[in-house]
Amino acid sequence: MQYTWKDIEQHIAACTLCSLSRTRNRxxxxxxxxxxxxxxxxxxxxxxxxxxxxxFVGRSGEILDRxxxxxxxxxxxxxxxxxxxxxxxxxxDPKQEEKEACFPYLKYETFLLRPKMIVCLGRVAAQRxxxxxxKITKQHGVFTCRKNxxxxxxxxxxxxLRDPSKYEIVKKDFREIxxxxxxxxxxxx
Ligand code: URA
Numbered sequence: 026m027q028y029t030w031k032d033i034e035q036h037i038a039a040c041t042l043c044s045l046s047r048t049r050n051r052x053x054x055x056x057x058x059x060x061x062x063x064x065x066x067x068x069x070x071x072x073x074x075x076x077x078x079x080x081f082v083g084r085s086g087e088i089l090d091r092x093x094x095x096x097x098x099x100x101x102x103x104x105x106x107x108x109x110x111x112x113x114x115x116x117x118d119p120k121q122e123e124k125e126a127c128f129p130y131l132k133y134e135t136f137l138l139r140p141k142m143i144v145c146l147g148r149v150a151a152q153r154x155x156x157x158x159x160k161i162t163k164q165h166g167v168f169t170c171r172k173n174x175x176x177x178x179x180x181x182x183x184x185x186l187r188d189p190s191k192y193e194i195v196k197k198d199f200r201e202i203x204x205x206x207x208x209x210x211x212x213x214x
Contacts, residue, residue: 030059033133037110042126045111051078055106055134063098063206064140065089065105066131067181068149069119075112080105081182088182088192089146096199104138106131108153124153141209143174144202147181154178166198168205175209177202 028036037052046052053070056079073083081089093099109119109127135143145151151159155169155176168177179198185191 028133028137030137033130033137037130040110040130043111043123045109045113045123048114049111050075052110053078053080053107053112054110054130055104056080057100057104058102059104059138061102061104061138062141062210063103063202064135064138064143065103065146066143066150066154067105067107067146069107069109069116070112071116071183072112080107084186085182088185092182092192092195092199095196096203098203104134104140106134108150118149128153140174142202142206143176145176145178147178147184150181151178165194166201175205 034054037054040046040052053074067080070080071083071085073086074080080086089105090100093103108131109123110130111123111127113119113123143154145154148159148161151161151164155164155178159178161178161180165179166177168175170176177198179195179202180191182195185195
């Protein structure tokens, strides 16, 4: 059976596959353009996201919007989601069993979207999506390809909140991402 976006949303809304379902306020499904060529995958919803039920609405979201704007994109052109759909209390790292329980939702989102490029935001997403030994400090901005999809990772926006000097590094990576995206779009037309 082929799930639709609505089906996935309903499954996530009712999900009790891990203990985060008992502490969350609202699950956070991915958002954006369901026909986007570019998919961003981050770690897990933060406190603001948990309150509002939408990804990247807090301070990390402000950084992300600035980055997109500086690189000539906006949220309407991308799809953004998280490895976990529920907020881990205290913003702790996701546990292995939480990542595994939640992974099918991300798979369905990816299957329906069929993005040309996936950008992981931060170490946790990069280690789950690209490679378990991914080193964000050394490998950010490096492109690889899997099943006709280009993969890369950049620092998480919250890393910029902790160290604003990282913004220029992330902007440089993201400009290259946008160039690559345009190239992929033009060569698939
Ligand atoms: N940080 C994340 O990793 N995801 C969000 O949705 C918000 C903050």
